[in-house]
Amino acid sequence: MTIQFNDETFRDDYSYHNSPAAIRRFPFPFDKDDYMYAVNMEPHGSGRAGSPFENRFDVDEHYVAEMRDREITLKEDPLRCQSLPHMELAGWDLLELIMEAKSEDYPELFSLHRDGDRWHWINRPLGIDHKFTFLDPTTLPYGPMEYITRQAQGDFAVLDQRDGNLWMEAGMVTSQADWSLDFDIGMNFFEWHAPVPLAHEMGIFQRALKFLLAIQQDAPSRRLNWTMTVNPRLDTSPENYHKWGPEKRTLTPENTGEKQYLRVELQTFFRLPRSNGLAFPIRCYLISLQDLVTVPKWGRRLHRVIRDLPDELAEYKGFTVNRPLIVEYLSRFDDGKPTSPGIFPDE
């Protein structure tokens, strides 16, 4: 498989785009015509061929451009990447996990040669060829977590597990849906989820935590989450709200299909072997409504989901102001026909 990497931007002129193949493989998050929270976990790592669930870490046409965007964000705000001192071993675990997975799943793009602790890593798309000593941070230009997550799409939260809870104590977060690592660092599972409406009352977090604490090695899990973003911007952080918040007001009936994006997070969970920590990669996928409706099932279903969503959820996800425009636009692609079960397009 050869991937043609896009030359594109996630800011300023927003030249981000999806090829027809990328549209077809988009991780559409709704398996039915309505939406409510659920602990919707499923096993991860060997999903449908060609889908973003096929491999442990999906690499797609946006890889190189996303890594370039991460570099810009980090240069402006180094606190997007933090690791408390006791999280270094978990960082090495994550580095090993990603290097192993990528070199096995994409051998033409990545290779890893190991001779004891002497490792040789080649990342062809980014032009990296590096020899280093495993567990010796002085042989890497950054800490192990930062080093590898500058080469992996999506955000990464690295969680310590102790006292029957999970603690967010390391992370690389530059493509987030309006949350802040700098604010959340050191918090436990209940603390960082405190702002989420309705789910606490539903007991969702108690159940989810029990599930996550018991995740075993070699048995990763995943779930999908979603929101709406105006313009294909990865860095929708609270720190930069002044840059992207006002863009919500630029939506008009004429430009909704082009400027309004469905933002989907593929959240995965991996037990880390040496540290007993938990890696929580959060991979962001963006698709414009005009591209999304080229799959008729998705156009119909997204219209119904957004139209019928509880107000609290639209408010929390931050698109109350544009909801009428979005529903109006999508209604044109909903002929009222029934939709098939599951998330994938009809053949």
Place this chain on the structure above:
Amino acid sequence: MSAQMLRVTEIEALSPLVKRFRFEHPGGKKLPLFSGGAHVVVEMPDGDLLRRNAYSLISDPQDGSGYEIAVRREDGGRGGSRFMHSNVGQGDTLRISTPLNLFSLDARARKHVLIAGGIGITPIIAQMRQLLRMQDRFEIHYAARLRSEAAGLRLLPRLPHIHSHISDEGDRMDLGAILDRQPIGTHVYTCGPEGLITAVAQCAARLGWPRGSLHSEVFLAPPPGRAFEVTLAKSGRTVTVGPHQSLLEALEEAQVEIDWSCRGGACGRCETDVVSCHGRIEHNDHWLSEDEHSSQTKIMPCVSRFRGRELIIDR
């Protein structure tokens, strides 16, 4: 519960009662690494019975070439350890689960003090190997009654910060002396009989240790008791739990689908809601809260039992 068939490649007597077993992948495949304190569940097909026992890993967590456990023969036990001692030979294959750690080191600690009593040394051995590799600061205190029974002596290197206390030789472990004057930021890990864990907790409390700095693991085998009956709400069936059987094992025998992991009352996987209870649940787990215990609305089938007229569970 993911697991794979592994071959027994070494058996060694560490003491008259304790044997070390080494398992490797029959095809030479690397096994998943783990963290110090992790255990595996070993499946033992014993006639019509499928026994499943959890054992701490004692091998180097960084070494994926094999897993090692140390098994103490419990002649008064339910038979799993006797099976390992008498029926398992080199070259046999057994199903071994992926490691799971419910007793991991706290990476924030400035220093680790590891306290073991008897066969409780096993998880501490792997923790020690991890600490040596990470060049972290630690000390070990290992207590045993008799030198001849102290299997751990064969597994511990001779280092100035590794101490053995053989009570029969007049060297009793002095918890007060161990816990006093440790530097701030030290964490303590205790594995052994319940009495040792309680003694460490009490001593630490007296010396003003923060509770969050204390960690422990009791190796809990399902305690035997009187036979009892349980009714399953979903099917209406009634299952009888034998005196030497756990409720979890009785459910498995009755083909009831139930998730599990540690089988020792610590991981929470098999937690089950109680629909109705006329009698007293004998809670033996470390998972449910005191309120949950006293309200009798939940039960951990892996270790807990029942006495009374009727127990209906949500299975």
